[in-house]
Amino acid sequence: MNVPFLDLKAINAGLRAELVEACTRVIDSGWYIGGNELASFEAQFADYCGAQYCIGVANGLDALTLTLRAWKEMGKIKEGDEVIVPANTYIASILAVTENRLVPVLVEPDLETYNLCPSKVEAAITSRTRVLLPVHLYGQLADMPALREIAQKHNLLILEDSAQSHGASIDGRKAGNWGDASGFSFYPGKNLGALGDAGAITTSDAELAQTLKALRNYGSHEKYKNLFPGVNSRLDEIQAAMLSVKLKHLDAQTEHRRVIADVYLKGIKNPAITLPAAPSMSAASLESHVWHLFVVRSERRELLQSHLAEQGVQTLIHYPIPPHRQQAYAEWNQRSLPITEAIHEQVISLPMGPTMTVEEANHVVAACNAFSAG
Numbered sequence: 001m002n003v004p005f006l007d008l009k010a011i012n013a014g015l016r017a018e019l020v021e022a023c024t025r026v027i028d029s030g031w032y033i034g035g036n037e038l039a040s041f042e043a044q045f046a047d048y049c050g051a052q053y054c055i056g057v058a059n060g061l062d063a064l065t066l067t068l069r070a071w072k073e074m075g076k077i078k079e080g081d082e083v084i085v086p087a088n089t090y091i092a093s094i095l096a097v098t099e100n101r102l103v104p105v106l107v108e109p110d111l112e113t114y115n116l117c118p119s120k121v122e123a124a125i126t127s128r129t130r131v132l133l134p135v136h137l138y139g140q141l142a143d144m145p146a147l148r149e150i151a152q153k154h155n156l157l158i159l160e161d162s163a164q165s166h167g168a169s170i171d172g173r174k175a176g177n178w179g180d181a182s183g184f185s186f187y188p189g190k191n192l193g194a195l196g197d198a199g200a201i202t203t204s205d206a207e208l209a210q211t212l213k214a215l216r217n218y219g220s221h222e223k224y225k226n227l228f229p230g231v232n233s234r235l236d237e238i239q240a241a242m243l244s245v246k247l248k249h250l251d252a253q254t255e256h257r258r259v260i261a262d263v264y265l266k267g268i269k270n271p272a273i274t275l276p277a278a279p280s281m282s283a284a285s286l287e288s289h290v291w292h293l294f295v296v297r298s299e300r301r302e303l304l305q306s307h308l309a310e311q312g313v314q315t316l317i318h319y320p321i322p323p324h325r326q327q328a329y330a331e332w333n334q335r336s337l338p339i340t341e342a343i344h345e346q347v348i349s350l351p352m353g354p355t356m357t358v359e360e361a362n363h364v365v366a367a368c369n370a371f372s373a374g
C-alpha cells in the first residue's frame, strides 16, 4: 500500500462541482479584483474566527509583514523594537519581523508542544520588547491564556501566526481571536487552502483593519488618494470564491484529521518514536489541535524515514534547518539553541489529511511499529 503525505488532488476533487460552480460565477461576473467574493469571504472568515474584521491579502507572509507594518504606521511600534518569536518556527514568521526592521528575539520552544513556553517568553522580555509573535505550530494553539496575561502585564501587542491552525480553539475561542491581530495563510497545503496563494489578517481593531485595507492596496483608502507608501497584496476574487467553498468543509475536514491523529496516537507504540504530546482527552483541549501536521520525533530519523519509504509511507521534515542556521541569517549561525536544534534533527511528519483513510493510517501505524532503531 502507498500512502501519500497529502493528496491535494483528492481533497479538491471531492469538492469539484462546488469549486467549478464558484469559479464559473467569478468568470461570468466580469469582476476579478476587490469585489463581492472577497467581501463575502472576509465576512465569513471573520465570523468563523470570532473576530470583527478580516482583511484578505496575497499570502500568509504578507499577512504578518503588513500587520507589523500597520502598527508602525499607527505609531504603536518603531524600527529596532523587539519581537519575541519561537526559534523553531517556519522562517516566514521571522521574515515578517526583519522585513520591518524590527528585531526578532528567538525563544526556545517547549519540547512537548513545539510551541512558545510562557516562562521562557517572560524571561526574554526587555525594555525594548513590543510584540509577542506566537506561532500555533503544526496546528496546535500556543498557550494563549498565559501569553495574553504576559502581554497585558508588560503592555505588549500579540500577533498570532495562525498559518497552520485554522479552527483550533481553547475554551471555544479560536486561532485568530486571541491576539491583537492574527495572520493566516491559505497556501494550498494549509488546512484551509486556496487553489493558489492567498492569506488574511483577522482583528477586532477597527483602526488596524482600516490601515491594513489601505496598505494592501498601494496605501490607498480612496481611489487615487494615498495615505501610506503601500504595496499591492490583494486576495483576488477567484481565490476568495474557492475559499468560501472550502471554508464550508473545514470543520468536517478537521474532524477527520482528528480521527487519523487518534489512530496514530493509540496505535503507534515504539520506544524509538516519540509521539506528539496528545491533548488530554477532555473535549476542550482536543479542540486546541487541528493536526495540520502529525509530527513525531526519532533519534534515528533518517533511518525511520527510509524504513517508512520502503513500506510505501511518504513522509516530510518540518523543518530540516532552523532559522538561526540559515544562510539568510548568517549573523545568528553561531548561536546555540539546543532544543530547537534537537527538534530540527529529530522531527518527521507522518501522512495526514482530510481524505486519508483509516486503513491507510493503520498501515502507517504498522510500518512505524515495525521500525527497529537498532
Ligand SMILES: *Cc1c(COP(=O)(O)O)cnc(C)c1O
Pocket: 059, 060, 061, 062, 089, 090, 092, 093, 135, 161, 163, 164, 184, 185, 186, 187, 197, 198, 199
Ligand atoms: C505557510 C506559513 C507561513 C507563510 O504563508 P504563505 O502563504 O506561504 O506566505 C507563515 N507562517 C507559518 C507558520 C506557515 O506555516
